[in-house]
Amino acid sequence: MPTRILALVGSLRSGSHNRxxxxxxxxxxxxGVEVQIFEGLAELPFYNQDIDTPGNVPAADALRAxxxxxxxxxxxxxxxxGAMPALLKNAIDWLSRPYGQGAISGKPVGVIGAAHGQYGGVWAQDDARKVAGIAGGAVVEGIKLAVPFSGDRxxxxxxxxxxxxxESMPRILTALADVCLTDA
Structure with missing residues (x-):
């Protein structure tokens, strides 16, 4: 059975470099690795515990599943x-609930990104690592890819x-899959 990796893209722009x-x-x-891109982040409302019940927010149910x-x-x-977009933070918030039992809890997480600036979005990636870790994800610190000047590239x-x-993507995905196999 292949290692299944779910990609969450923090941009909705049709020509998104992160997409x-x-x-x-x-x-x-x-x-041995299969990557699926989750397509429903645009349908997620901002996290609100008052509406967080199974079946009430289909987009959240789909993301968690x-x-x-x-x-x-x-x-x-x-x-x-200078930070990660609200779209990605919101997805992590939905995945973190219920706290300690959310779909992100204990799940290996890798963070990559591209940005127009000279540093390739490293601040946003650092934010995403921090938030995913606090939410309960097992952030793999060694997985890094910051693509600067993505508009030009x-x-x-x-x-x-x-x-x-x-050249780098197979190494990144193999490293993430290796963590999954080690944890199995």
Whole structure:
């Protein structure tokens, strides 16, 4: 059975470079690893415990089911104003509940990202690691990919065709899968 990794993309933009990173993960997944991109983050309302009951928020139920079925999570974090976007934080919030038993609890989490700036969104990625860890995820600190100047790199060529991404993505996914196998 392959290691199943669920990718959460923190951008809704149709040409999102972080979406392209997630698509590159699907394309370059090594043998024995399967990557699925979760498609419903736009439908999630902001987390509110008053509405958090099974069946009340179908998008949250779908996210939790997908994360629960996955062996690991791959967060693709863009950087908005020096931090991770609310979309990704909100998804982590939904996955963290009920606290200590949420779909992220104990789940290996890798964080990667691309940004237009010279540092490739490292602040947003650091935020995502911190929040995922506090939410109960088992953040794999050694998994890092910060793609700077993504507009220059990916506007003309999809991330899956970028040589650096094509070479690094299988290593990243293998490292995340190895953590899953070690924890099994």
């Amino acid at each position: 392209q990173l997630a698509e590159a993960a699907v394309t370059h997944a090594p043998v 997908a994360a629960g079925a996955a062996d690991a999570l791959l967060l693709c974090a863009p950087e908005y104003n 990916f506007d003309a060529t999809h991330a899956a065709k970028d040589q650096e991404i094509a």
